[in-house]
Amino acid sequence: MSPSATETAPPTSELRERATAILADLTGRPDAAFHPGQYEAIEALVAERRRALVVQRTGWGKSAVYFIAALLRRREGAGPALIVSPLLALMRDQVRAAERAGVRAAAINSANVAEWRDIEQLLDDDAVDVLFVSPERLVNPRFRAEQLPRLVASLGLLVIDEAHCISDWGHDFRPDYRRIRDLIGELGDGVPVLATTATANQRVVDDVAEQLGTGGRDVFTLRGALARDSLRLGVLELGTAHRRLAWLAEHLDTLPGSGIIYCLTVSAAEDAAAFLTKAGHHVLPYTGRTDAAERQAAEEALQANQVKALVATSALGMGFDKPDLGFVVHVGAPSSPVAYYQQVGRAGRATERADVLLLPGIEDRDIWHWFATNAMPTQARADSVLGALTEADRPLSVPALEARVDLRRGPLELLLKVLAVDGAVEYVSGGWVGTGRPWHYDAERYERIAAARVAEQDAMLAYQALDSCRMAFLTRQLDDPHAAPCGRCDVCAGSWYPTDVTVAATSTASEALDRVGVAVPPRALWPTGLDRLGIRADGKNVTGKIAAAEQAEPGRVVARLTDLGWGGPLRELFASDADGRPIDAEVPAELGRACLRVLKAWDWAERPAAVVWVPSAGRPRLVESLATGIASAGRLKLLGPLALNPDAGAGRGASNSAYRVRDLWERFAVPDQLAEELREVRGPVLLVDDLIDSRWTMTVAARLLRRAGADSVLPFALALAG
CATH class of the missing domain: 3.40.50.300 (P-loop containing nucleotide triphosphate hydrolases)
Structure with missing residues (x-):
């Protein structure tokens, strides 16, 4: 049982005197005085061992509260403070600030792996007053197995910095932060907990306070004026x-x-x-x-x-x-x-x-x-991940899991974190596994957050x-x-x-901003997992390096959709109508001239001799007008489009590489007439499309053209997504 506050805490006047002395060291000013609320927060943590939420504007001095509280707790004989901090740069600043105050500080994060052993030894020697960790460390199996239990057993103070990240409603919600609720539940009654943020509305404050109050504990909330006079x-x-x-x-x-x-x-x-x-x-x-x-x-x-x-x-x-x-x-x-x-x-x-x-x-x-992404899972995506983990006979790394589900790396990693917080999956040595615990998709909650x-x-x-x-x-x-x-x-x-x-x-x-021309590097490797999806060529699994004789050359687009200059006109061109259908029109004259400028400046090894285009189900007029316009202006042989198999991959909307290649593998073909003409072409073929996203469409289409006899293939499109 942890000692009670009244058994170990110094009298209030003595506590204030000690805290003020540390503040003077921290600021380098012997006349330093606390801002309104700072000492009250320190007193709640040190004298009363409470759980506290401090919502104060940036610059108010939230870090001073936890540095001083940590040092006071250390002088009482408590263990180090554990500070969960979201960003590496923030940790660097905080470690420097702590050291200026005479606080022995260390950090464990992805940027200082080489120092972990030294820091672990310092912890063993009780030579650390404050340990900063990223929320991701709380998921790391080794940290959870080797360091966290020892820290929890001797912890003097737990601090959650930028605590709005705990909340679904926070502007910067991070699933790993939800692990902290479990950590709080493991602490003894005598371990104070402090959460700090400068950006929390009442909904976030209530959410964070509820999580701090795990076990029915009362939460001391200190909320000051957030306006900045400067x-x-x-x-x-x-x-x-x-x-x-x-x-x-x-x-x-x-x-x-x-x-x-x-x-x-x-x-x-x-x-x-x-x-x-x-x-x-x-x-x-x-x-x-x-x-x-x-x-x-x-x-x-x-x-x-x-x-x-x-x-x-x-x-x-x-x-x-x-x-x-x-x-x-x-x-x-x-x-x-x-x-x-x-x-x-x-x-x-x-x-x-x-x-x-x-x-x-x-x-x-x-x-x-364009960038709207929902941090919350969909039922279908969550079910596919849980199903893949259930079927596996071993832990799966993210790349291995990516080959089994139709999710890109970033969204997949985020979904795994959400499912881990909910207890449906966990990370162990070797990768991710399902826990077997039932998982409920809370559609109403996610809809409220999206709204x-x-x-x-x-x-x-x-x-x-x-x-x-x-x-x-x-x-x-x-x-x-x-x-x-x-x-x-x-x-x-x-x-x-x-x-x-x-x-x-x-x-x-x-x-x-009128600058045009963005290079698009060719794909050099097939994604892992194609064998699981039944993709084979010439009787063999498709894996590893893309054969040099089947690769595309480096390509070009006019601009990225996110560019300041041409991004705007391109986003308008790729807009949808009120029903969500693509708007299909011929290439605007101004954009057509921009395309010719890109082609004129292209430093290719050999000028293209012919044009082929990728058939489009959504914008056929746009792509055909682009290809025919380029061929006419450059006096290139117009070979026509690839053949489109409308049933292959249609409407699947695959998002990760393996599934994207699966959907594209039989979607296109080289018609006999095009193949005949292709064999007569001497020089590169310009392969035209409207938009390049994953680069797999150009990769698969270029492979077909190379196998049909094209000397080389130069991909060209109006825009690059992202």
Whole structure:
């Protein structure tokens, strides 16, 4: 039985004195004083061993609460604090902050595997005050078997940072975080628990508090005003992407200090970073495509004010801490006011003023829709995964499971996490297994969550059109009872930002975004699992490397659907009607000219001699007009389309590689007449389609053409998805 608070905790006055001394060490200021609520939270944890939820704005000092509480508990003889933190960058900042306060801190995550043994030895020697772990560690079999039981037995404090990730309703829900509820249930009554977040509305607060209160425990909730006095909010409607980039090129240097420019897509961030660099601004890209070492170098450059801005996607979010960040600009709006407030909350934490400007785009809603993914499972997908695990006679790795179910890697991994939290599957040494526990698909719950996401998008649109205080609106979205007009935003005080964009800057940006031509590398390997799906060729299983004599060459598209420039016209072209049917039309003249520019600039080894197109069930006019137009303009021999087997793979909508190849394997054929003409062609064949997504259509079609006698095949399409 854990000792009671009254048996071990120092008197209140002594506790406050000790806590204040640690605060002075943490801040480096002997006159440091607690913000309202900080000491009360520490007292609830240390003196009363309570479970506490702290919802306070970024910069209020939530980390000070748990560092001080952890050190006070250690001085009482308790074990280390375990802090569950969502992002590696956030851990790095927190470890550095802890060490400044004299707190012996360590982290176990995917980025420091080589240090795990050393950290385990420190734990054995009781030489760690605070251990940071990612939520994914709570699923790791080795960590759960070797480290977690020892930690739970001696734990002095459990901290869940960015606790909105626990909640289905949080803007950044993460299934692994739901493991924490089980962990809380394993703790003794004397172990205090702290959950912290800066972005939680009342629904999230209630959800998190319910999970903290496992076992009928009372939860101490401390909720402060979330408005940030330093932030000046504004919205500037400029319409097109090139006008937004032009505004940045002309006015970025007028923004205070250094900051972050957020974009909605990786392509947009890369395009914006390249454009601003060419315009003379010192910026760096920071996206999911940025190498891990380059990300860290970019963070350090911004911390040291060596760059004006990082041009980032949401990959740079909760994990970045720069107290003097001077501005945040969004080129395109996030899909939720809560997510938006979380990102802009990075600015102005230790400055009197920070500027926050949203430059919404006409394409925002299309991008929200395009990237809309539901973190919750569907009945069919969950059943297929559970069925595959039940049928297997051994644990299955994600690649092995991917070959058995029709799900791509990312959605499959997310679904496994959801099912693991619900107890239907678990990860063991060697892979995933089913637990045999019954799993109920809660359709009503998932529908409510999906509806909440739509409501958030509508609220974000309402934010842009406000005629009342923007800060009050955002804090009301977080159900802040202290929400009030700020007197600083562009609605309260008028536009504080320049609104002009010169013709010259607009023209330069337009030319930059008019760039066309994106390389598409060919597939070199067949996906695993084709043998299980009955795919064979020449009496053999299809596996391993794609034969060189059957491969496509590197291809080209005009642009990605997510690009700032041509992405907009392409998304319009690939839109559906009110009933969800593809809109089929001939290639617009402007896009046709862009195609010819791509072909003219293509650095192929040999000019194509003929054109073949991939027959389309949804947009036949579009593809045929594209192929015939290219053949006419380039004076290439028009061989016609591949034959389409409408029954093979039709309507299956396969999403992962193995199932996609299965559906395509017999969908196309080379007609006899085309084969005859193909044998007479001397030179590469240009293979034309409308949209490249997985690249498997081009891979399978190119294989057919190569086997029918084509010297080589050059894939070309209007757009690349993603």
